[in-house]
Amino acid sequence: xxxxxxxxxxxxxxxxxxxxxxxxxxxxxxxxxxxxxxxxxxxxxxxxxxxxxxxxxxxxxxxxxxxxxxxxxxxxxxxxxxxxxxxxxxxxxxxxxxxxxxxxxxxxxxxxxxxxxxxxxxxxxxxxxxxxxxxxxxxxxxxxxxxxxxxxxxxxxxxxxxxxxxxxxxxxxxxxxxxxxxxxxxxxxxxxxxxxxxxxxxxxxxxxxxxxxxxxxxxxxxxxxxxxxxxxxx
Amino acid sequence: xxxxxxxxxxxxxxxxxxxxxxxxxxxxxxxxxxxxxxxxxxxxxxxxxxxxxxxxxxxxxxxxxxxxxxxxxxxxxxxxxxxxxxxxxxxxxxxxxxxxxxxxxxxxxxxxxxxxxxxxxxxxxxxxxxxxxxxxxxxxxxxxxxxxxxxxxxxxxxxxxxxxxxxxxxxxxxxxxxxxxxxxxxxxxxxxxxxxxxxxxxxxxxxxx
Numbered sequence: 001x002x003x004x005x006x007x008x009x010x011x012x013x014x015x016x017x018x019x020x021x022x023x024x025x026x027x028x029x030x031x032x033x034x035x036x037x038x039x040x041x042x043x044x045x046x047x048x049x050x051x052x053x054x055x056x057x058x059x060x061x062x063x064x065x066x067x068x069x070x071x072x073x074x075x076x077x078x079x080x081x082x083x084x085x086x087x088x089x090x091x092x093x094x095x096x097x098x099x100x101x102x103x104x105x106x107x108x109x110x111x112x113x114x115x116x117x118x119x120x121x122x123x124x125x126x127x128x129x130x131x132x133x134x135x136x137x138x139x140x141x142x143x144x145x146x147x148x149x150x151x152x153x154x155x156x157x158x159x160x161x162x163x164x165x166x167x168x169x170x171x172x173x174x175x176x177x178x179x180x181x182x183x184x185x186x187x188x189x190x191x192x193x194x195x196x197x198x199x200x201x202x203x204x205x206x207x208x209x210x211x212x213x214x215x216x217x218x219x220x221x222x223x224x225x226x227x228x229x230x231x232x233x234x
Numbered sequence: 235x236x237x238x239x240x241x242x243x244x245x246x247x248x249x250x251x252x253x254x255x256x257x258x259x260x261x262x263x264x265x266x267x268x269x270x271x272x273x274x275x276x277x278x279x280x281x282x283x284x285x286x287x288x289x290x291x292x293x294x295x296x297x298x299x300x301x302x303x304x305x306x307x308x309x310x311x312x313x314x315x316x317x318x319x320x321x322x323x324x325x326x327x328x329x330x331x332x333x334x335x336x337x338x339x340x341x342x343x344x345x346x347x348x349x350x351x352x353x354x355x356x357x358x359x360x361x362x363x364x365x366x367x368x369x370x371x372x373x374x375x376x377x378x379x380x381x382x383x384x385x386x387x388x389x390x391x392x393x394x395x396x397x398x399x400x401x402x403x404x405x406x407x408x409x410x411x412x413x414x415x416x417x418x419x420x421x422x423x424x425x426x427x428x429x430x431x432x433x434x435x436x437x438x439x440x441x442x443x
Contacts, residue, residue, distance in 0.1 A: 027282045027319065028305040030298065080358030101281065102323025102365030109320035120327060121368040125399030128364060170316055172299040174282050177318040221298035227306035228293040
């Protein structure tokens with residue numbers, strides 16, 4: 001079982017196909033798989049559907065795959081930070097399926113747990129409920145949402161061991177575990193691959209059974225909204 | 235007619251919070267509520283995956299791996315817990331969050347809320363707003379009573395696409411506090427220098443006694 005690859009290109013070799021569904025981790029620019037996104041840009045694969053909470057910003061993160069027009073459909077909850085996204089969406093080049101944030105996360109988690117559908121109160125009576133089955137439980141309405149089963153998951157973690165056990169850092173965990181879980185193949189990029197036994201088994205955030213390939217690399221980790229307080233206020 | 239400013243609205247909203255509550259604060263005036271909780275033991279949730287949200291970092295101490303739901307850099311506290319977004323919305327959907335304090339574009343007298351989309355303007359998405367209003371125990375809206383054109387934002391029915399139906403419990407505006415009750419809105423409190431008649435005059439929604 002060899003899971004460790006030398007580069008993001010090598011880690012994606014033989015996996016990428018036109019028209020595939022990719023689930024990507026990250027929230028805003030926090031905890032995004034930036035190296036794997038760059039490798040997908042390089043591969044030239046196109047007509048992708050990408051399930052990701054956001055779509056990066058102009059020229060960074062998933063925004064790079066928009067610039068090269070490799071994405072044909074996004075499944076997201078919030079896409080407000082990207083002018084090229086809006087241009088392609090308004091011109092009809094890009095399809096967009098809005099998902100409430102928690103519904104998107106649960107659809108990924110469900111897919112990774114073999115659950116094809118679940119009922120939720122989120123979105124009842126809104127545009128999100130249009131065309132979806134409504135079921136009453138204990139007198140309240142719920143809508144049916146489908147689990148996501150992705151062809152490929154791309155995620156970013158802090159540390160891994162060579163068996164693919166993953167540890168995330170702070171709020172960079174976000175969508176990464178559910179995104180990782182829902183893919184037929186999951187490729188994870190990490191800041192550090194440590195020897196077996198170095199990660200505390202009680203502190204693994206995502207067990208390696210969900211992770212098929214790992215690559216270590218340097219991350220830019222761009223900050224979207226740098227917000228600070230003055231020292232005098234302390 | 236005087237009324238409350240942004241900070242007074244936030245301070246009034248903070249009075250809704252009780253010791254021990256887990257709370258989610260939206261963007262805008264709701265964010266200011268954190269400044270007015272005083273000695274109360276309140277745990278703030280950030281729906282990207284954190285309980286126990288701390289203040290903004292000092293310059294030079296920003297951590298790209300530590301942001302809030304508005305994507306701003308923040309800090310952790312000694313009580314902080316991190317988790318993934320599926321579990322984060324699990325606790326929201328599961329009714330574990332005691333209250334959400336949110337901004338709004340429109341609220342209807344039956345508690346319908348619209349705060350995510352204006353047709354024909356750029357659509358950015360609902361983020362976690364639909365999950366929050368459907369899941370948390372109590373939804374408190376903090377907003378101006380009227381829009382820039384001076385029209386009531388408290389309506390008989392919403393004109394904008396909904397975030398949730400029948401979800402709002404209480405509305406805090408610059409003019410006072412109103413509850414969503416059977417048959418319409420009930421005035422709970424008036425802001426400084428504001429009368430109930432002032433509120434009635436500025437409100438399209440049905441006011442019940």
